Amino acid sequence: MTHELVVSCRDSGQSGCLPAVAPSNAALARWCASRGWPVHPLAPGRTTPVADCEACGRPGHSPDGCACIQAGRWCHGFQAATLDFARIERWWSTQAGLGVGVACGSANLVVIDIDAHGQQPPDRDRLLPGIPIPRSVDLGGLANGFHTLGVLAALRGEVSPADDETTLRVRTPSGGLHVWYRAHGSHRWQCSTGSDGHCALAWQVDVRAHGGYAIVPGTVAAGAYTVVGPAREPAALPDWLAHELARTGHLPPAHVPAPRPVPPRARQAVIAAGGDCGPAGRAFAGVLGEVTACEAVPEGDAFSVKLNRAAYTAGGLVAGGHLSKAAAEQALREAAEHARPGQARRYGAIIRSGLDAGLLRPLSPGGHA
Ligand SMILES: [Zn+2]
Ligand SMILES: [Zn+2]
Incomplete structure (x- = not known):
């Protein structure tokens, strides 16, 4: 049942509930900022941030340390999001119809984005990543994210977030629901999309957290984003849902150093092993990155040690069924060639012996990978 956004308090600015009916977008933005939710403008009538300036749009330009952000410009979408009222006033007065996005991570928000796209469901193994659905379960009526999330909640004996009247929905x-x-706590929840078979909560369910933004209700883009149900405030993330997010790879690895670059074909093998947000893919990316980084250290035996460790880890992942042996070997060769060009004979021997040793020890990287 859909309710109109109602006026539930007179003050449309500083506190309490959402601003009154049809507030200006600037007022929406101020309201968010007053709750400690950094905001950034969306292109008029669209769900995407306003365009970057030309310099920021150039290939290879990084938002890290970007002068535009420091100068208070809106380049880089949620990365430029602000709590500064003067900046908000300036941004939202430059042109009409700028929508409002909230940078979920710095706002400490997790937004579950349920889609209702009419698509053919994928194989049943990909509906709820990590949860095999027995052949005996009839999935005939299953068509969208409301259904997959409903199944997950039912399996856990909980109310689906879609029906959670205690929180802002x-x-x-397009008929979806945010x-x-x-x-709460210090968890840095990460974004995901439901079509990613490995780092996803459920098919047709996206998660918006660190690295993403949410569209503030009241924004209009191909239709209005409208509050439904009684709640006007986000409730605390339910424990069961936090547990499911952790299980499905929505937390950054605890002790893994900053990811090192991995060559492109080796990258494919990482993706085949589940990508960076799955424990197997992350473990493989970590050891491959260490091999690649030996490029900077042309002498010493660190390269042999790291390549051996990478091959051993890869062998374990192959034995554990996370990766094919051919893909593992090719990725190791590419990383090694990157670090020690033209030394195929030397590194080939290390890779073979490391892989063979690892194949005897199946690896199933878990929560503390
Ligand atoms: Zn810029
Ligand atoms: Zn920039």
Whole structure:
């Protein structure tokens, strides 16, 4: 049942609930900022941030340390999001119809984005990553994210976020639903999309957290984003859902150093092993990155040690069924060639012996990978 956004308090600015009916977008932005939610403008009538300046749009330009952000410009979308009222006033007065995005991570929000796209469901193994659905379960009526999330909640004996009346829920113009929650603790929840078979909560369910933004209700883009149900505030992220997010790879690895670059074909093998947000893919990316980084250290035996460790890890992942042996070997060769060009004979021997040793010790990287 859809309710209109109602006026539930007179003050449309500083506190309490959402601003009154049809507030200006600047007022929406101020309201968010007053709650400690950094905001950034969306292109008029669209769900995407306003365009970067030309310099920021150039290939190879990084938002890290970008002068535009430091100068208070809106380049780089959520990375430029602000709590500064003067900046908000300036941004939202430059042109009409700028929508409002909230940078979920710095706002400490986790938004569950449920889609209702009419698509053919994928294989049943990909509906709820990590949860095999027995052949005996009839999935005939399953068609969208409301259903997959409903199945997950039912399996856990919980209310689906789609039906969670205790928290802010926002109907999207395409019939989807955004369910807003407050994160608690120090977890840095990560974004995901439901079509990623490995790092996803459920098919047709995206997660918006660190690295993403949410569209504030009241914004209009191909239709209005409208609050449904009684709640006007995000509730605390339910424990069961936090547990599911952790299980499905929405937390950054605890002790893994900053990821090192991995050559492109080796990258494919990482993706085949589940990508960076799955434990197997992350473990493989970590050891491959260490091999690649030996490029900077042309002498010493660190290269042999790291390549041996990478090959051993890869062998374990192959034995554990996370990766094919051919893909593992090719990725190791590419990383090694990157670090020690033209030394195929030397590194080939290390790779073979490391792989063979690892194949005897199947690896199943778990929560503390
Ligand atoms: Zn710029
Ligand atoms: Zn920039």
